[in-house]
Amino acid sequence: MRFGEVFFALLVPAIFGNAQAATQSLQARQSPPTEIQIRHLNVVSDDLPAADRERVIRCLQGHAYVSGEFEERTRQSLRDLGYYFARVDGAEISEVHEDKSGKSADVTLKVKPGQQYHLGFIGFKHATLFSPDQLRSQFPIQTGSLFCASSVGYGLEKVKSLYQDKGHINFGAIPLPTIDESHHTVDLTIDLDEGQQYVFGHLTLDGVEPGAGTGKALMEAWEGLQGKTYNAELLTDWLKSNWPATTQNQYYVRAAENDPRQVNLFLQFR
Numbered sequence: 001m002r003f004g005e006v007f008f009a010l011l012v013p014a015i016f017g018n019a020q021a022a023t024q025s026l027q028a029r030q031s032p033p034t035e036i037q038i039r040h041l042n043v044v045s046d047d048l049p050a051a052d053r054e055r056v057i058r059c060l061q062g063h064a065y066v067s068g069e070f071e072e073r074t075r076q077s078l079r080d081l082g083y084y085f086a087r088v089d090g091a092e093i094s095e096v097h098e099d100k101s102g103k104s105a106d107v108t109l110k111v112k113p114g115q116q117y118h119l120g121f122i123g124f125k126h127a128t129l130f131s132p133d134q135l136r137s138q139f140p141i142q143t144g145s146l147f148c149a150s151s152v153g154y155g156l157e158k159v160k161s162l163y164q165d166k167g168h169i170n171f172g173a174i175p176l177p178t179i180d181e182s183h184h185t186v187d188l189t190i191d192l193d194e195g196q197q198y199v200f201g202h203l204t205l206d207g208v209e210p211g212a213g214t215g216k217a218l219m220e221a222w223e224g225l226q227g228k229t230y231n232a233e234l235l236t237d238w239l240k241s242n243w244p245a246t247t248q249n250q251y252y253v254r255a256a257e258n259d260p261r262q263v264n265l266f267l268q269f270r
Helices: 021-029 050-060 070-079 132-136 149-165 214-222 232-242
Strands: 035-044 064-066 092-099 102-112 118-125 172-180 185-193 199-206 250-255 262-268
Touching: 035 050, 035 092, 050 070, 070 102, 070 149, 118 132, 132 149, 149 172, 149 185, 149 232, 199 214, 214 232
Parallel strands: 035 102, 118 185, 199 262
Antiparallel strands: 035 064, 092 102, 172 185, 250 262
């Protein structure tokens, strides 16, 4: 047996709605990295089967990535085909062309796929809110199938959504893989930090209301939500029903600093 550990960060940060002006302003001042479209992808390998080579090429060719991202994207594609320990050397970029639509180039990558691995079991530690069967059903990959990193990631996101829908916005999970080299299998034990359940807290309004009585109506409508278990979909529905439909309005929610079980909503008229 050989043991390995992979960390998937699922801690939920402060949750933002439409108000991301500060972040967008910062991004606008920074020069975004230039993306290069893969016009032709050449995967060089002595032991990668031709069919899998073509799958990797179909997955990546024609898409645009920033320089330095080609290797990780290729490695991810190989991990989705069961090549858990795949290695990808630095990309060779040639025949670079640039026109109105952007940059494109031919990309060559040297690959050492290693052995293919299958999924063993997926188990859970410290799960109290949902049963192991409920949690396992979120992963679209069966025991015995070729290991697929994307399917594992998708399942983790689905599990996160289950907890968020119950108000556990600080839910976290660490998948701990165990590698069986003799059988070429990967077992996953997922250590859960369920966190605390949050409820809707206070509503704060800022700015000049767009019409007389708008603020009062919002505060009264919020009383029907305050104290209920936090749920992002419920908040979205409330905003659609009550928040004035104008692109100049902003909102965001965040956990209260003085109460670890409460989420407050901030609305700003602009």
